[in-house]
Amino acid sequence: MESLFDAAHRCLNTRELDHKLYLTHQTAQMWHQDLLSIEYSQVPEPIGEPGRPAKPELVLPANVPKRRLGTKAGLVSLIHAVTHIEFNAINLAWDAVYRFRQLPTQYYSDWIRVACEEAHHFHLLRNRLLELEHDYGDFPAHNGLWEMARKTAFDPMVRMALVPRVLEARGLDVTPGIINRLRIAGDEKTVAILEVILHDEIGHVKIGSHWFQYFCNQRQLNADRTFSRLLNQYYTGQLSGPFHYEARQQAGFTETELRTLESMKR
Numbered sequence: 001m002e003s004l005f006d007a008a009h010r011c012l013n014t015r016e017l018d019h020k021l022y023l024t025h026q027t028a029q030m031w032h033q034d035l036l037s038i039e040y041s042q043v044p045e046p047i048g049e050p051g052r053p054a055k056p057e058l059v060l061p062a063n064v065p066k067r068r069l070g071t072k073a074g075l076v077s078l079i080h081a082v083t084h085i086e087f088n089a090i091n092l093a094w095d096a097v098y099r100f101r102q103l104p105t106q107y108y109s110d111w112i113r114v115a116c117e118e119a120h121h122f123h124l125l126r127n128r129l130l131e132l133e134h135d136y137g138d139f140p141a142h143n144g145l146w147e148m149a150r151k152t153a154f155d156p157m158v159r160m161a162l163v164p165r166v167l168e169a170r171g172l173d174v175t176p177g178i179i180n181r182l183r184i185a186g187d188e189k190t191v192a193i194l195e196v197i198l199h200d201e202i203g204h205v206k207i208g209s210h211w212f213q214y215f216c217n218q219r220q221l222n223a224d225r226t227f228s229r230l231l232n233q234y235y236t237g238q239l240s241g242p243f244h245y246e247a248r249q250q251a252g253f254t255e256t257e258l259r260t261l262e263s264m265k266r
Helices: 004-013 017-032 072-099 105-131 144-151 156-168 170-185 188-218 223-234 245-250 255-264
Strands: none
Touching (some): 004 072, 017 072, 072 105, 072 156, 072 170, 144 156, 156 170, 156 188, 156 223, 188 223
8 A cells, every 4th residue: 555655745746737736636535545554664855845847936025026906917916926825835735744744644634635625726726817818837926835844844833833824824814805806806706716715724724723732732832822932933024914813713723822923913
């Protein structure tokens, strides 16, 4: 029986877009049919660059062009930015499966589910770009999500705290506003896609919250204090408000954690 970790590594390293989506769904299907084991003979490789196409060009966040929704170019640029986030999220989910071993079976089921849903999001957004006569890779993008994956590759607790619950959770704050602006602009096609993504992303962040709490409990750590400590220790960027309290509470944030985020926002 093939190891889940070998299959996840294959998904992670695949560069070609359609093949990555195909392998993602194939691996999930094999997992649900009990055709993959969580036995392993090799430790995970040190984290490197994930499989991705030659484009988009990766630049510093400050060098990503600003997006204004008043023009078609601005709309396409915005959709491309979200598409890039969803592509990165596929790799992040597979790395969460591949990198961290000897965990409950449900942990792997959860992150395989996330990988499949992120692949679906990417597919929807890429098709929307194609409808608008563009494609993924047409605009520069930044690598912030993967940089945080590098910083947290040594510990699943730190990964759960900072990737799903800080960087990916930012989508819970900003997506409702983007949806409102797109609805005013009359772009109901993109609105429908973003509504699917927002619904699913609450679930993804909730999975991150669940496993963060699990690791804290395993180590007899106070989760609220640990979240605050890890934010201060590993997150060097600036937290931007306002925060969508209702969505974050649905995703497993406590009042204390939300106060911690408020105290650190610029």
